[in-house]
Amino acid sequence: MAIMWEAMYSHHNYQHKLVTALRAFNVSFATWETSEQHHDITIQLWQVVRDWHSKFQGYVTHQKAYVQALNSWLKLNLVPFENNSLKERGSSPPRPVKPPIRDLLHYWHEQLEKLPDAIASRAIYCFSEVVSTILILQEDELKLKEKCEETRSEFIRKKRAYEDWHHKYMERRMASTSAQGTDQDHEKAADHKDHAEVRKHFVESIKMRLKSEEEEYQRICRQVRDKSIGSFKNHLPEVFSALSNFSLACSDMYKQLSLITQKPALTGQSPSR
Structure with missing residues (x-):
């Protein structure tokens, strides 16, 4: 166990050095947008870290419970044996039993x-809570991206419909002008012009809405990226620093336990003279 925890300490200490060095790493070239694949990987990371926390707590809790159970068993079962005949003669009570394993x-x-x-x-x-927060931000970003795509599709569809309608309208207008239409034809042309302005304004309003949504989307992208990178830079060193200290403490503990088990009282050997 001491060797295992010493190896764990070595790995966690190296990981701590790596993530600490990342704080000075330039990530300005990183991708702005969160892709579906990136989001799926973040979900996997959150699940792994959450399971990691649960397993770590379980390991510590079960080990403490195991040692506590051994101590309780020792107290209940290693009772000094009293000889009734000796007790009746008023002999001194036997000395308390102190098995080597007790120490x-x-x-x-x-x-x-x-x-x-x-x-x-x-x-x-x-750290699991940090990843959970990043997940929520990514979901908001992806929803806004979907909204932008829907608005863009609507804009393209409405713009194409307007251009087709306007093209046909201009053809009819040219034909009407060449035929020297009546005053009624001119009134219809004026009505068509007003209608064209309304439809054009409607398309322009969708275009402005798309621009606003895209600007908001770019702002959210920057926010999510900065939040993600900043969180990893700040919290990962804390995680591996804590795990390094824990691993080192475990290694030292089991080394001392190993030394105790090598004492003559525990090995059954007589001390050398």
């Missing part, structure tokens, strides 16, 4: 309570 379990229990597991657990949990 091991006591030390193990004490050190488990001193582990910085709460700090590590909190760091992982906070």
Whole structure:
């Protein structure tokens, strides 16, 4: 266990150095927009970190419960044996039984309570909440992107319909002018002109709405990217710093436990003279 946690410390310490170095990394060239694939990967990350937090808490809780159960078993079962005949003769009571494993379990229990597991657990949990917040921002961005695409499609459709109508209108107007139409024809032409202005204004209003939505979309894209990058830069070093400290503490604890188990009282060997 000591070797395993020492390896864990080495990996987490290296990860901490990497994510700390990322703070100075230039990410101005990063993609502005959030794609569906990017969003799916963020969902996977959130699920993994959430499961990571749950498994970490479970590991610490179960280990403490295991050692506590061993201590309780030791207290309940290692009772000093009293000989009734000796007791009747008023002999002195037997000395308390102190098995060698008791020191091991006591030390193990004490050190488990001193582990910085709460700090590590909190760091992982906070990071999962950060990823959850990024997910919400990405969803808002994707909804706005979809809205822009719908408005763009509407604008293209209405613009094409207006241009087709206007083209036919101009053809009819040219034919009417060449035929030297009556005053009634001129009135119809004026009505058509007014109608054309109304339809043109309607298309222009959709164009302005599209422009406004696209500007809002670009603003949200920048906000999501800056929030995501800033959150990772700030919180990832905290996560791996906490895990490095926890791994180092676990490694030291199991090294000490290993030394205790090597004592003659636990190995059953007589101390060398």
